[in-house]
Each structure stands twice: as structure tokens, then as C-alpha cells.
Amino acid sequence: MRQKRQTSASGDYRIIGGQWRGRRLPVADSPGLRPTTDRVRETLFNWLQWDITDARVLDLFAGSGSLGFEAASRGAAQVTLIEAVKSVSQQLQKNIGLLKGQNIKVVTHNALDWLQTQHIEAYDIVFIDPPFREGLADKALKLLDENNWLAVDNQVYLETEKEWSLKLPANWRVTKEKTHGQVCFRLLTKDIA
Template sequence: MTKARGSSAGGSLRIVAGSLRGSRLAVPDRPGLRPTPDRVRETLFNWLAPVITGARCLDLYAGTGALGIEALSRGAGECVFVERDRELCRLLQDNLARLKVSTARVITDDAFAFLGAPAATPFDLVFLDPPFDAGLWNEAALRLERGGWLSDAAWIYVEATPQAGFAAPPAWSLHREGRAGLVHYALYRRSPADPLS
């Protein structure tokens, strides 16, 4: 996803495991673009291994689409990629076509505008990795929760800086977390609200 910390040198990144293992995704040389590192993706998907098969995924701030494509490579049923940058969307569509991935949809839109539309089918797994300088984590999490975008037992991956002050909605419980350099990453599990409360 696009971040404001540093810049990518461009080039490519690799899919770590699954049916697309070793495939390369083009990464443009653009200020602020910092895809999730291989090591972090490997850790995350090891955590998700028991639940990834058949999951319906949302890569909300897609950037290169590395998280969503990694999910599809490891058996996710489908993935919707949302990215407002048109150039990144074109590159993502090109990568998906080259990899012959047919269970994906790329939407060129602002994340909040996307979340403002009526939710159709809820997602089982959401990647929440917005630009580091925009402070979008808490509002995006609330919109996901309140808008009906999450299945009753959805998993939500959040990537942020330790200083971001992310506050998960009450229905989310922390499952696992880690740190890589200046990045804090965490996996949450959503619990359905108590019908008696």
C-alpha cells in the first residue's frame, strides 16, 4: 500500500508461497510506496494458514496488491482490491492478468468512498494498511465495523507505525502481533455482538 515513509526504489517483490510462489510483482519507483515486506507477509500468512482457504478478502488500500495476491496464492476464494491511484490500479490489473488470476476485482476508488456504499457480501479477511501519514486506521476500522463489511468471525490485519494510536473497535480482539523495524503489524479476530446486549 502507499505510505508516506521513505520511497521505494522500484523493481519487484515476490510472492512468498502458494500456487503463485516465486512470482514477481512489479513495484513502480514512486515516493511513499512501501509494500509489506516478504518476512512480514510470511509471518502473517502462517498465522492465517488454518482459515485462508476459500476466504473472501478485501485489500482496502491495495497499492501493489501484494497482500491480496499472496492471499489468493495461498487459497483464498476471491479478493477485492481498492486503490485510488489509477496508475497503481493499472499496474495491479496487469500483474493479475499476467499471473492469470481470475478471482480478483480491482476498484479504483477512495477507501472511504468505497466503504460508504452499501455492503453486499461481508468479507472474511480484510487487510487494513493505509498511508502512514494520513491517520486513517481508526476511521477505516469503524467504517468496516459499522458498514456491515465484516463477517461475524472476520479476521482483520492492521499494519501501522507504533505511534499511530490505533484503537480497535470493541468487537475486535487481538490474535497475534509483531514488529519489523518501524512497522507494527497485528491480526485481529472479530466476534459478533452479543444479541442480548
Template sequence: MTRQRSSRSPTSRRAPAQQVGKLRIIGGEFRRRQLPVLDSPGLRPTPDRVRETLFNWLGQQFYGQAVLDLFAGTGALGIEALSRGAACVDFVERDPRVSAQLSANLTLLNITASAVHVNDVQAYLTRAAKPYSLAFLDPPFHQQLAAACCHALENGGWLASEAMIYLETETSLAPDVPINWQLHRETQAGESTARLYQRQLP
């Protein structure tokens, strides 16, 4: 996905990131637009096929709604949601360079109703919350972050009553999610498994 797949060493964090790739928007208003992607360890856009599958699952349920993109990376999922009619997206990404490129890409698309938050996701989820209709959650693999973030979303007031939550994890992980999250769709691609949940009232 668009996230940091593994922890980075201090050396890799200091290495300069360069624009060496492109992110292609596959649907909606910005369809076929290509955006710069940094050469940063562990960073890669969500594959086109996975994004297409996800947004086919979602249909128009999120149109005009607020979206939260955690571990945003390139912002591929959030930008795709904006392209397809989301009202606004809050992107959370801790790497300042990656965040700066994401902000630049939003400016390139003339997106003004969204924001990039340079912050650690777990720290961000301790702040005062507002409810979102759709949340993207794709934490680094093999760092045991998925369960804590899922429960922080549920317990911290971040989700609307029937919010949709997209979670991607390594296939070997059986995710520990809140009991009131009902599995809506699931697919596997390579080393990852993508799941879409719908929140039910506790």
C-alpha cells in the same frame, strides 16, 4: 507494506511511474513468481518476512473465502492470499497508475475472480457492503485514517461474523478499533506495528 506511506504532492502525483522493482510471491500456487512494481512515491511491497509471519498466523482460516485488500498498493497481501487459496480478493487503490499495474499483474497470473477498484478507501466503505472473511488494512501513516476505516468496516457490514482483520500502523499510534475486535497476534518491524484481530459478535 504495500501502501502509500505519506501524502504525495501534486508534483509527485503527476510524475510518471516506471517499473523499477519486483514483488516476489513467497508461498502457495504462485510461489517465487516475480511481478513488476512501479516507482511511485511511498509505494513498496510488504516485506517477505512480514508476509510470511502474517500468513503463518492465518494458517488455512481464509482458504476459499472472500478477502478485502484496502490501500492495496502493489497488492502483495491480496495476491499472496490468492496464491494460498483465497477464492477472490477485492483490491481498493486510489492511484490510477498503481491500480493499472495491479490489474496487469493479476492478468499476468491469470487471476479472473478478483477485481481492482480505483477509489478512495473511505469513499469505498460508504457503498453497499458484502461480508468478507479477511480484511487487510494498511493506511498511510500519520494521516489519522486507521480508526475511521476500522469502524467503517465494523459498522458498514463489511465483516463476516468471525472475520480476521490485519491492521498495520505506525508504531507510535495506539489504534482505536471496535470493542469486539480481539487482538490475536502482534509484531513490530521498524517503524510499523502489525496486528491481527479476530472479530467477535457484538
């Protein structure tokens, strides 16, 4: 009888659009790491197509970096990848080297702790794709809201398990929402006066 392979992500994924379209990037072997699927990324970047050029992008819980690298490939001015696991962060740094990505930086840090630090810039687009079923999505939204991380014209992508119950802070709204398999993904915005 064949043994079932463990479900940690290893292998690679493909950038689907922009200057690095078709390039494959290796993924660190880490439990629970799952790159956002091509189908979901395609939908997301169709939603963001008019907002991505020259945007300042923050990819929290970066993991494989599939969202951040896709944004950089499509013309984002700056992409910051936040990843807590050192081996995963090192793979992200290697992938930046493979692409010669001048507009991408990696910060090895716990995303929630990092959101509580001092900052001098606001982000136009934020990707939140945390490990599922750990309550991290609610905490990340709360910290983004309270600590002024968002630019006036902001887009926040949130990917969660389908059964997760969305509770938005005041002045936030859902602009797009879709489900694919066991994943629900949304585009949110915070209304900033």
C-alpha cells in the same frame, strides 16, 4: 558525491507461497508505495494459514497488491483490491493478467469512500495497510465496524507505524501482534453474535 535515490517504491516483489510461489510482480512507481516485506508477509500468512483457503478477502489501500496477491496464491476464493491511485490500480490490473488471476478484481476508488457504499457481501479477511501518519487506519476500522463489512468468522490485518496508538471499537480484540523495525502489525477480530 552520490545522490540519494528518492524513496518511492519501484521494482518488484516476490510471492512467497501458494500456486504462484516465487513469481515476481512489478510495482508501480508511486511516492510512499511500499510493499509489505517478505518477513512480515510470512508471519502474517503463518497466522492465517488455516483461514485463507476459500476466504473472501478485501485488500484496502492495496498499493503493490502484495497482500491480496499472496492471499489469492494461497487459495482465497475471491480477492478484491481497492486502490485510489489510477496508475497503481492499472499496474495491479496488469499483474492480474500476468498471473491469469481469475479470483482477483481491482476497484479504483478511495478506500474510505468505498467502505461507505452499499454492499451485498461480507469479507472473511480484510487487509488494512494504509499510508502511514495520515489517520487512515482509525477511519478504516470505524467504517468496517459500522457498515457490516465483516463475516462472522473474520480476521482483520492492520499494519501501522510502530508509534501509532491502537483504539479499537467495542467488540474488537487483538489476537496477534508483532513489531518489525518501524512497523507494527496486528491481527484483529470483531466478535459478531
